[in-house]
Amino acid sequence: MLFNSIEFLIFLPIVFFLYWSVFNKSLKSQNLFVLISSYIFYGWWDYRFLFLIFLSTVVDYFIGKSIPLQTQESRKRFLLWGSMLFNLGVLGFFKYYNFFIESWVELISSLGYEMQSTWTLNIILPVGISFYTFQTMSYTIDVYRGNLKPTKDFVSFASFVSFFPQLVAGPIERATNLLPQILNRRVFKSEIAAQGLRLIVWGMFKKVVIADSLAPVVDNIFSGFDTYGGGTLILGSIYFAFQIYCDFSGYSDIAIGISKLFGFELMSNFKFPYFSRNIGEFWRRWHISLSTWFRDYLYIPLGGSKGGRWMSLRNIFVIFIVSGFWHGANWTFVIWGLIHAMLYIPSFVLNTNRKYLTAVVAENSIFPSLKEAFQMGVNFCFVTIGWVFFRSESTEKAITIIGKFFTEFSYHTPYKDYLYYYIVPFVILEWLFRRDERLTNVNKLLWLVLTVIFLIFITAKFGNQQSFIYFQF
Numbered sequence: 001m002l003f004n005s006i007e008f009l010i011f012l013p014i015v016f017f018l019y020w021s022v023f024n025k026s027l028k029s030q031n032l033f034v035l036i037s038s039y040i041f042y043g044w045w046d047y048r049f050l051f052l053i054f055l056s057t058v059v060d061y062f063i064g065k066s067i068p069l070q071t072q073e074s075r076k077r078f079l080l081w082g083s084m085l086f087n088l089g090v091l092g093f094f095k096y097y098n099f100f101i102e103s104w105v106e107l108i109s110s111l112g113y114e115m116q117s118t119w120t121l122n123i124i125l126p127v128g129i130s131f132y133t134f135q136t137m138s139y140t141i142d143v144y145r146g147n148l149k150p151t152k153d154f155v156s157f158a159s160f161v162s163f164f165p166q167l168v169a170g171p172i173e174r175a176t177n178l179l180p181q182i183l184n185r186r187v188f189k190s191e192i193a194a195q196g197l198r199l200i201v202w203g204m205f206k207k208v209v210i211a212d213s214l215a216p217v218v219d220n221i222f223s224g225f226d227t228y229g230g231g232t233l234i235l236g237s238i239y240f241a242f243q244i245y246c247d248f249s250g251y252s253d254i255a256i257g258i259s260k261l262f263g264f265e266l267m268s269n270f271k272f273p274y275f276s277r278n279i280g281e282f283w284r285r286w287h288i289s290l291s292t293w294f295r296d297y298l299y300i301p302l303g304g305s306k307g308g309r310w311m312s313l314r315n316i317f318v319i320f321i322v323s324g325f326w327h328g329a330n331w332t333f334v335i336w337g338l339i340h341a342m343l344y345i346p347s348f349v350l351n352t353n354r355k356y357l358t359a360v361v362a363e364n365s366i367f368p369s370l371k372e373a374f375q376m377g378v379n380f381c382f383v384t385i386g387w388v389f390f391r392s393e394s395t396e397k398a399i400t401i402i403g404k405f406f407t408e409f410s411y412h413t414p415y416k417d418y419l420y421y422y423i424v425p426f427v428i429l430e431w432l433f434r435r436d437e438r439l440t441n442v443n444k445l446l447w448l449v450l451t452v453i454f455l456i457f458i459t460a461k462f463g464n465q466q467s468f469i470y471f472q473f
Contacts, residue, residue, distance in 0.1 A: 001044035002467060003254050004208055011041065016261055020188050027185050031159045034182070034262070038164035042128070049126040052090065057161045059086050060136040064143045064150040064157075076144060083140040087133040094125055099329030128168030130326060134293055136161055139175035141297055148176050156182045165258040169251045169468055171269040171289035178264065186263030196260030198439050198447055203253030205454045207468070210426050211247035213457070214239045217415050222391055225401050230409035233401050235419065240391050241384045242423055245274065248287070251468050256438075272434045274383075274427075275361045277375035279343040280353030282383060290326070294319050309349075316348060317341050332389045332398060339386040360434050 001008050015037045023033040043050045063083045070076045139160070142148040151157050160179045166172075221228060221236030228236070252269035259266045273285035283291050299319050305312040317338075324337020347353040361376065362368040368376065385402060392398035433439060 001041050003251065004204065004212075007044065012258065019262060024188075027183075028155065030186065031153075031156050031182060034159045034164075035155055035162060038159065038162040038167060041164035042162060042167055045127050046124070052126055052129070053132060053162055054158075056087060056090065056133065056136055057158045059083065060140050060161075061151075061154055061157050064140055065152065067140070067143050068150060080140060080144045084137060087137050091129055091133045094129055096329045131170050131172055132161055132167060134172050134290075135175075138172075138293065138297065139179070142175055148179070151179060151183065153183065163259075163264075165255040165262075165264075166252075166266055169248070169255075170287075171252055171255065171267050172293055173266060173289070177267060181264050188263065192260050192263070195438060195440055196257040198442065199253045199257030199260065201257075201447060201451050201454060202439055203250040203255075203257060205450050206246035206250035206253065206426075208454055209457045210422055211243045211250060213422055214243040214246075214418060217418055218243050218391070221415070222401075225397060225404075228404075229413065230404040230407065231413040232410075232415065233404050234409070235413055235415055237384050237388050237391075237401070238423070239415075239418060241274075241380070241387050242426065244387065244390075245270075246426070247468055268437060271437055272360070272430055274380055275376055275431070275434055276379055277356055277361060277372060278347050278352055278379060279340065279382070280347045281356040282379060283340075283344070284357070290323065294323055298322065305348075312348070313345060316344060320344065327390070330393075332392055332395055335395060335398075336386050336389045339382075339389065343382055343386075363435075 001011060015033075019030065019033055019037075023029045039050055042053065060083055063079050067076050067079050070079065139148070139157075143150050156179070159182050160173075160175060163173070163178065163182075218236055218240045221232060222240070225233060225236075249270035256266045256269075267289055269287060269289050271285040271288065273282050276282035276285055299315055302315045302318060303311050304315065307315075320337040320341035321334060322337070323340075324333040324335070327333045327336070344353065361372050388401050389395070389398040392401065433442065436442065
């Protein structure tokens with residue numbers, strides 16, 4: 001069920017009404033209703049996937065309960081590895097099985113041996129599997145570390161795993177944050193609900209007005225890359241940078257807003273990443289729930305930055321390669337991760353990766369300084385080059401596109417109008433919002449204008465809703 005679909009526009013008010021008026025008598029009934037609603041939401045795509053998420057829930061629920069009962073550390077580790085191998089095994093089979101088979105066949109063929117890929121399977125990737133497997137693994141790991149006591153309430157745990165606002169595209173919630181909220185009674189607060197509605201409108205605006213308007217242009221440019229010059233391909237890459245940002249951050253804003261309607265606070269996932277002054281700041285502002293997940297559950301266990309310079313560099317490469325591979329079964333994603341590793345390492349070596357930890361750009365000014373503007377511009381250019389690999393179907397295509405940036409550049413290019421109609425106004429809005437991440441102090445008239453624009457666009461595109469990009473991951 002898409003957030004920007006007529007089905008969801010019917011589903012959400014019904015669930016909201018029943019949640020607060022019928023099932024608010026007890027915590028158990030509220031959580032049971034959240035679970036039922038979440039399974040209806042998820043099963044709307046394909047009811048067969050419900051068994052998979054239920055199985056993952058059952059496995060981690062019982063392993064989580066069993067870990068504290070063990071007296072020997074080896075048995076605790078055995079249970080932890082059982083949870084991780086199960087979740088990663090399921091994820092690996094559905095997402096990467098064919099990729100590894102096809103890569104093996106290509107490798108053997110490159111050595112001069114003929115081999116048919118008869119072992120490939122017609123596998124459908126379950127929506128959101130990368131998100132909820134990481135979410136359940138974080139629960140088991142935190143229980144093992146002693147950071148969280150396992151819950152004995154299966155319904156509450158199942159609600160945590162399948163919580164419908166963020167189930168299929170994040171944020172990837174931690175059990176230490178979301179599960180305690182599920183285990184405690186919620187009380188309706190009108191001011192929190194109003195904040196939620198504002199975030200929903202802003203998220204829908206980003207998705208429907210910006211991302212969906214840019215999508216056909218991006219598709220056209222990237223599919224016809226061999227016929228366009230460098231100028232058009234640069235524009236197409238910039239448009240994709242904003243398409244994926246508005247699409248993904250729009251989903252996160254909607255998810256956070258919907259959660260507020262039901263009395264839950266989700267973690268932030270985006271903090272105006274294109275206003276970052278270096279790549280370290282970018283990764284503290286982009287897909288925060290994933291980058292912090294890798295930091296806490298992979299980078300630090302590998303030794304983090306405490307094992308010497310070479311070990312730290314190794315860990316950085318591992319993190320970015322795994323992050324790229326998490327996004328999809330294609331070498332283009334791995335190269336995208338490598339690009340970001342190469343961008344991050346100079347900042348790490350020079351100790352500038354943690355330079356901008358708290359203050360936003362132009363903290364006490366309307367406009368950025370020339371230095372800040374230059375830093376943001378350079379950082380955005382490097383990030384956009386990385387997006388070319390992320391968007392391309394093959395490494396050859398990405399390299400050809402980037403090569404044309406420098407060899408066939410021309411100012412005479414179509415699609416310029418989208419720059420002025422969508423990108424520039426959106427960047428101005430983001431700049432005005434940059435100090436107010438949850439948009440709590442935005443003028444009511446502006447919200448009315450954004451709402452009207454969103455309604456006009458969604459009415460014009462009725463019946464032709466664009467899926468969210470990160471559903472494929």
